[in-house]
Amino acid sequence: MIRKIQPQDREVFIALGQEFYHSEAVLSPIPAEHFARTFDAVLSGSPYADALMVEWDGKPVGYGILALTWSNEAGGMVVWLEELYISPACRGKGLGREFFAYVEEHYGQKARRFRLEVTAENTEAIRLYKRLGYQDFHYLQMVRELP
Numbered sequence: 001m002i003r004k005i006q007p008q009d010r011e012v013f014i015a016l017g018q019e020f021y022h023s024e025a026v027l028s029p030i031p032a033e034h035f036a037r038t039f040d041a042v043l044s045g046s047p048y049a050d051a052l053m054v055e056w057d058g059k060p061v062g063y064g065i066l067a068l069t070w071s072n073e074a075g076g077m078v079v080w081l082e083e084l085y086i087s088p089a090c091r092g093k094g095l096g097r098e099f100f101a102y103v104e105e106h107y108g109q110k111a112r113r114f115r116l117e118v119t120a121e122n123t124e125a126i127r128l129y130k131r132l133g134y135q136d137f138h139y140l141q142m143v144r145e146l147p
Helices: 007-020 032-043 095-107 122-133
Strands: 002-004 049-056 059-071 076-086 109-118
Touching: 002 095, 007 032, 007 049, 007 059, 007 076, 032 049, 049 095, 059 095, 076 095, 095 109, 095 122
Parallel strands: 076 109
Antiparallel strands: 002 049, 049 059, 059 076
């Protein structure tokens, strides 16, 4: 089951986020306070972010974070699939596909583009994304971190 995060999800959301950021799917870990800030922003109704819990047998086993932005190039709203994490024991059960179906159902009428990023080493995720119709996006991304 995929559902919106709720106030009681705070601890498990942060714990799952820490698991994700200590996995091979990301380049480096981030501070726990980033998860707390994201959680608080989503629960306060930020128009820029949404977060979803992934459940299996009634227990949270993953999460997803969506970043909502506008793109002139796309001609409208872009839903960045910022993060998707499913605990290793629950992978291969169709939860990733279910997550994407939920996002498309809830945002597909409003969005002009879905976008995500993935490390080259995360071959299982890349395989899933390609099966779902995602394709390489040939832009080099650059960032400037602010204090």
